[in-house]
Amino acid sequence: MSSSAPAARPRHRELGLTDAEYDGIVTRLGREPNPTELAVFSLMWSEHCAYKHSRRLLRLLPTDGPAVVMGPGENAGAVDVGDGLAVAFKVESHNHPSAVEPFQGAATGVGGILRDVFAIGARPIAVLDSLRFGEPDSPRSRYLLNGAVAGIGHYGNSIGVATVGGEISFEGPYEHNCLVNAMCVGIAPRERMVRSAAAGVGNHLVLLGALTGRDGIGGASVLASAELDAASLAARPTVQIGDPFEENRLMHCCLELLDRGLLPSLQDLGAAGLSSSASEMASKGGVGIDLDVSKVPLREEDMEPFEVMVSESQERMLCVVEPERIDEVIAVAERWIVRATPIGTVTDSDRLRVLDGDEVVGDVPVSALVDDCPVYDLTPEPPGAPLYAAPPRRLEDDGEIGDTLLAVLGSPNVASKRWAYEQYDSYVGSRTVRRPGDADAAVLHLHHDGGAGAIAVAIDGNGRRVACDPYAGAVEAVLECARNLACAGAEPLGLTNCLNFGNPEKPAIAWQLTRAVEGLRDACIALGVPVVGGNVSLYNEGSEGPIYPTPVVGMVGRVPDSERTLPSAWTEDGHAIALVGPFRPDLAGSELEKLRGRLAGWLPVADLEAQRAALVLVRDAVRSGRFASAHDVSDGGLACALAECCAASGLGARVDVSALVDEAGSLDAALFGEGPGGVLLAGAPDAVENLVARAGSVPVRVVGSTGGTELVVEARGATVAVSVARAREAHERTLPDLFP
Amino acid sequence: MRFGVVRFPGSCDEEDALHACRRFGEAELLWHEDRDVRGVDAVVVPGGFTYGDYLRVGAIAALSPVMAAVRDFAREGGPVLGICNGFQVLCEARLLPGALLPNVGLRFTCREVEVEVANVSSPFTVACPPGRRLTVPVKHFTGRFHAPARELDAIETRGQVVFRYAAGQNPNGSERDIAGVSNEAGNVLGLMPHPEHASDPLTGSSDGGLVFESLARWVEATGGTVPVGSASPGWSPTPAGRHTSSAVSG
Numbered sequence: 001m002s003s004s005a006p007a008a009r010p011r012h013r014e015l016g017l018t019d020a021e022y023d024g025i026v027t028r029l030g031r032e033p034n035p036t037e038l039a040v041f042s043l044m045w046s047e048h049c050a051y052k053h054s055r056r057l058l059r060l061l062p063t064d065g066p067a068v069v070m071g072p073g074e075n076a077g078a079v080d081v082g083d084g085l086a087v088a089f090k091v092e093s094h095n096h097p098s099a100v101e102p103f104q105g106a107a108t109g110v111g112g113i114l115r116d117v118f119a120i121g122a123r124p125i126a127v128l129d130s131l132r133f134g135e136p137d138s139p140r141s142r143y144l145l146n147g148a149v150a151g152i153g154h155y156g157n158s159i160g161v162a163t164v165g166g167e168i169s170f171e172g173p174y175e176h177n178c179l180v181n182a183m184c185v186g187i188a189p190r191e192r193m194v195r196s197a198a199a200g201v202g203n204h205l206v207l208l209g210a211l212t213g214r215d216g217i218g219g220a221s222v223l224a225s226a227e228l229d230a231a232s233l234a235a236r237p238t239v240q241i242g243d244p245f246e247e248n249r250l251m252h253c254c255l256e257l258l259d260r261g262l263l264p265s266l267q268d269l270g271a272a273g274l275s276s277s278a279s280e281m282a283s284k285g286g287v288g289i290d291l292d293v294s295k296v297p298l299r300e301e302d303m304e305p306f307e308v309m310v311s312e313s314q315e316r317m318l319c320v321v322e323p324e325r326i327d328e329v330i331a332v333a334e335r336w337i338v339r340a341t342p343i344g345t346v347t348d349s350d351r352l353r354v355l356d357g358d359e360v361v362g363d364v365p366v367s368a369l370v371d372d373c374p375v376y377d378l379t380p381e382p383p384g385a386p387l388y389a390a391p392p393r394r395l396e397d398d399g400e401i402g403d404t405l406l407a408v409l410g411s412p413n414v415a416s417k418r419w420a421y422e423q424y425d426s427y428v429g430s431r432t433v434r435r436p437g438d439a440d441a442a443v444l445h446l447h448h449d450g451g452a453g454a455i456a457v458a459i460d461g462n463g464r465r466v467a468c469d470p471y472a473g474a475v476e477a478v479l480e481c482a483r484n485l486a487c488a489g490a491e492p493l494g495l496t497n498c499l500n501f502g503n504p505e506k507p508a509i510a511w512q513l514t515r516a517v518e519g520l521r522d523a524c525i526a527l528g529v530p531v532v533g534g535n536v537s538l539y540n541e542g543s544e545g546p547i548y549p550t551p552v553v554g555m556v557g558r559v560p561d562s563e564r565t566l567p568s569a570w571t572e573d574g575h576a577i578a579l580v581g582p583f584r585p586d587l588a589g590s591e592l593e594k595l596r597g598r599l600a601g602w603l604p605v606a607d608l609e610a611q612r613a614a615l616v617l618v619r620d621a622v623r624s625g626r627f628a629s630a631h632d633v634s635d636g637g638l639a640c641a642l643a644e645c646c647a648a649s650g651l652g653a654r655v656d657v658s659a660l661v662d663e664a665g666s667l668d669a670a671l672f673g674e675g676p677g678g679v680l681l682a683g684a685p686d687a688v689e690n691l692v693a694r695a696g697s698v699p700v701r702v703v704g705s706t707g708g709t710e711l712v713v714e715a716r717g718a719t720v721a722v723s724v725a726r727a728r729e730a731h732e733r734t735l736p737d738l739f740p
Numbered sequence: 741m742r743f744g745v746v747r748f749p750g751s752c753d754e755e756d757a758l759h760a761c762r763r764f765g766e767a768e769l770l771w772h773e774d775r776d777v778r779g780v781d782a783v784v785v786p787g788g789f790t791y792g793d794y795l796r797v798g799a800i801a802a803l804s805p806v807m808a809a810v811r812d813f814a815r816e817g818g819p820v821l822g823i824c825n826g827f828q829v830l831c832e833a834r835l836l837p838g839a840l841l842p843n844v845g846l847r848f849t850c851r852e853v854e855v856e857v858a859n860v861s862s863p864f865t866v867a868c869p870p871g872r873r874l875t876v877p878v879k880h881f882t883g884r885f886h887a888p889a890r891e892l893d894a895i896e897t898r899g900q901v902v903f904r905y906a907a908g909q910n911p912n913g914s915e916r917d918i919a920g921v922s923n924e925a926g927n928v929l930g931l932m933p934h935p936e937h938a939s940d941p942l943t944g945s946s947d948g949g950l951v952f953e954s955l956a957r958w959v960e961a962t963g964g965t966v967p968v969g970s971a972s973p974g975w976s977p978t979p980a981g982r983h984t985s986s987a988v989s990g
Contacts, residue, residue: 153848157879158789160752245750245792337749423848425879427937427944430756435944445942448759562942 077532502546585673
C-alpha cells in the first residue's frame with residue numbers, strides 16, 4: 001500500500017479513471033490504493049460495470065408486473081409463464097470486442113449471455129441476436145458481418161442452444177462501430193431459480209470452469225467504456241477467446257448442482273472477471289468476501305494478483321457452497337469434467353479482501369466498489385444541427401412503382417436474412433414451433449419442460465428511425481416487438497433492452513439517450529410490460545461520429561396453445577387480407593427515403609392507447625384459430641409486407657389501396673411509408689368479416705385477397721403488378737450475392 | 741423395445757433423440773464412460789460437438805469407453821444409428837466406411853432437405869413406404885460424405901447407401917448425394933440429416949419418426965440382431981410380412 005500519488009496518477013488515467021475519480025478512491029479508502037486495488041476500482045467504476053452515466057435514467061423504466069419473478073439487478077430477468085415455470089432472458093452487447101475481432105467478439109457475446117441465464121438457474125433454450133453494420137458495399141462491413149455471423153453460429157451451434165431469431169441492418173454510421181447484441185432465453189422450474197447474493201458467513205466460494213489467463217485483461221470493460229479509435233486495433237489481443245465445449249460442460253454442471261440444491265448462490269464471470277463477480281455477490285448479500293488469488297487455477301504462470309482479479313477469461317462461474325457440501329459439489333463437477341476450486345470464503349467484514357497466500361494484497365469496502373461508485377448526471381441538449389449526414393442516394397424519386405418495390409424489397413435492410421439464419425442451428429432442443437423465416441416471432445413450445453403452451457420471443461430496433469426522433473423511435477421499437485409477438489398470438493410478459501448509444505458526455509447524445517429511455521418508459525407503461533433487465537453500451541463512436549442511437553428491445557410472451565400460432569406466409573388461394581390496426585404510413589424515416597438519400601428529422605408520434613387496442617385484437621384473432629397467416633408491416637412499408645407474404649408462400653395477391661392513398665397523401669407513402677400499427681391478417685372471408693364486425697375502435701381495412709402468381713396493387717385506377725417469382729428473387733438474392 | 745442414446749461431453753441432440761425414441765419405445769441415456777450398453781436393443785449416437793470436435797470431428801469420442809461397448813454391440817449385429825456428429829464418430833470408430841469433410845460452401849448449413857430412401861429394407865427404413873421422400877433438417881459444417889470412387893462403387897453395389905439427398909437438395913457436396921450409409925452388414929447406419937428433429941408435426945416435419953419406427957418394428961420382429969457376416973445386399977428380415985423387398989438401390 002505504498003504507491004505514491006505522483007507515480008499512481010498517470011496509471012489511473014491509463015486505466016480510464018479521471019483525476020476526480022482517483023481522488024474519490026483515496027477518500028473512500030482513506031489512503032492511496034495499491035496497484036491491485038487500483039486495477040479493481042478502474043474496472044468496477046468503468047461505464048460497462050458501473051452504468052455511471054445511465055443509472056439514474058434507467059430508474060425511469062417500469063419494472064413491476066404480475067408475472068415478474070426476477071427484475072433488474074440479477075444476472076437476468078425472469079417472468080412466470082405458468083405451470084410452475086419461469087422464463088429467464090436478457091440481451092447484452094458485445095459491440096466493441098466485435099468491432100475489433102468479429103468472430104471471437106460475437107462468439108463470446110453469446111457465451112456471456114448464456115452464462116447470465118444459467119447463472120439464475122435457467123436452462124438456455126434460445127438465442128436471438130441483433131446486428132448492425134455499415135453499408136454492405138464496404139469491405140469492412142462485410143468482413144465484420146461474416147465474422148460475427150460465423151462467431152454466433154460457432155458458439156450457439158456447438159453448445160447446443162437454438163438460435164431462433166434476430167435482425168441485421170446496415171447503415172453508414174455503424175461502419176466503424178458495429179453492434180452485436182445477443183439475447184438468451186432460458187427455462188426453469190420456478191423453485192430452481194437462484195440469486196447471486198452471497199450468503200452464509202464461513203461458506204466457501206468455489207470457482208467453476210476454465211483456467212484463468214491473461215486474455216481479456218482490460219477487454220470488455222475497457223473497450224466498452226471509451227470511444228473506438230485506430231489504437232483499438234492494438235487491443236485485439238485483449239478480446240477474449242470463447243470455448244463453447246467448456247461452456248457446454250459448465251452449463252450442464254451448474255444446472256445439475258442447482259437441481260441438487262447444492263448452490264445457495266451463483267454468479268457468472270463476465271466483464272472485470274473475479275473483481276466484479278465477487279464484489280457484486282458480496283454487495284447483494286450484504287457480506288464480505290476473502291479471495292485467495294494463489295488458489296485460482298492459472299493458464300499462464302507468474303500472473304500478478306491484479307491480473308488474476310481482472311482477467312476476463314471466459315467460461316467461468318463463481319458459486320457459494322456450504323462447507324459440508326463441498327465434496328458433493330466437486331464430485332458433480334468432476335463428472336462433467338469441470339474444474340471446481342475453492343478460492344475464498346464469505347465473511348462478515350463487508351470488505352473485499354484479496355489474498356495472495358498469507359499476504360493481503362487488496363482490502364476494499366465492497367460498498368466503495370459497487371453501490372458507492374460515482375454516478376453522473378447527463379446534460380442533455382437537443383443537437384443544434386443534424387448529427388448525421390444524409391445517406392447516399394441509391395434510387396431516383398420518379399421510378400416505376402414496380403421497380404421501386406423490387407428495389408426496396410431487395411435492399412439489404414429489407415432483404416431476406418436467410419443467408420445468416422441458415423448458419424444457425426434453430427432445431428436443437430426440439431422446441432422450435434416457428435423458426436426464422438416462418439413468422440414474425442420465434443415460437444418455442446414448453447412441452448418437454450412440463451408446460452402446456454409455448455412462448456414467443458422477438459428482438460427489434462431501428463436505429464435510423466430513432467435517429468429521426470429518439471422518443472418516437474424508441475416507442476416504435478417496443479411496439480414493433482409487441483406486434484411481432486401479437487402475430488404469434490402472444491401477450492408480452494416482460495422486456496429486456498440494450499441501449500446502444502454514442503458518448504453520453506456529449507449533450508446531444510445525452511439527449512438521444514434520455515428521450516429514448518422516456519419513449520421506452522411510456523410504451524412499456526402503455527402496454528403494461530415490465531422491463532426485467534438489460535444492458536447499456538455507450539461510447540459507440542469514433543472520429544467519424546456517433547452510431548445511430550439504437551435501443552434494442554427483446555420481449556418474451558406467452559402463447560396458451562402452441563398449435564395456434566401463425567406463419568407470415570399466405571397459405572391458400574382465395575383468403576381475404578385485412579390490414580389491421582392504426583397504421584398511418586409516412587415516408588419520414590422509411591427505407592424508401594433512405595434509398596432516396598434522405599433522413600428526416602422527425603417521426604409521427606403513435607397513439608399508444610390505439611396501438612394497445614390493436615395488439616389485443618390481433619393477438620385474440622391469432623388465438624382464435626380462425627386465421628391463416630399474420631405479418632406485421634414494418635421496414636419497407638405495406639408493399640414490402642405484402643410482397644414478403646407472397647414470396648414466402650409462392651402465392652400472389654390482389655389488393656386495392658385507394659383508401660390508404662387518400663389518407664397517406666400519395667401512392668409512395670401508402671405503399672412504402674412506415675409507422676407502427678399495421679398487421680396483415682389473412683384468412684377465410686367469413687373470418688375476416690367477423691373480425692371487422694367486432695373490431696370496435698380498431699381500424700380493420702379489408703384490402704384484397706390471396707391468389708394468382710402476381711402481387712397486383714390497385715390504387716385509384718392505376719395498377720401495378722409484380723410476379724411472385726421476381727419478388728422472391730429480389731428478396732432472396734441480395735445477401736447471397738453479397739456473401740458468395 | 742429399448743433405445744440407448746449416448747451422451748458424450750459436448751453432445752447437443754441427446755435429449756432430442758430421447759424424445760424421438762420415446763415415441764416408439766423406451767429410451768435412456770448411456771454415459772460416455774459406460775463399459776456396456778446396459779442391455780438396450782438399439783443404440784443412437786446423437787449429434788453435437790463431442791469434445792468440442794477438437795482434433796478432428798468425432799475423433800476423440802470414438803476412443804471413449806462407451807464406444808468400445810458400442811463396437812462390440814455392433815459386431816454382434818445390434819442396430820446402431822449415428823446422426824450427424826454420431827455419423828462422424830462411427831466413421832472415426834471404423835464402424836462405417838468413408839469420411840465426412842467440411843461442406844463445399846465452407847459454412848455451417850441448417851435447413852430442411854428432402855431425402856429419398858435408397859434402401860427400403862434396412863432396419864432403419866422398414867417402416868418407410870416405398871418411394872416416399874422424407875423431409876428432414878440438416879445442420880452441420882462437416883457433412884460432405886467422401887470415399888474413394890472404387891469404395892463408393894462397392895458401397896452402392898452392396899446396398900449400403902440407405903438415404904440419398906433428392907435431386908437439387910444436396911446441402912454439402914456429398915459424393916453421389918449420399919445422406920446416409922450403412923456398414924456391410926446393414927446394422928450400423930450413419931445419417932447426416934436429423935430424423936430426431938423431424939419427429940413431431942408441431943416443430944415441422946414428422947417424417948424422421950419413420951427411422952425410429954423402423955428400428956422399433958424391426959427389433960420387435962427379429963429380436964434385434966442382424967446375423968453377423970450376412971452382408972447381403974438389401975438384407976431383409978421379412979418379419980411379419982411387413983416388408984419383403986430386397987431391392988438394391990444405386
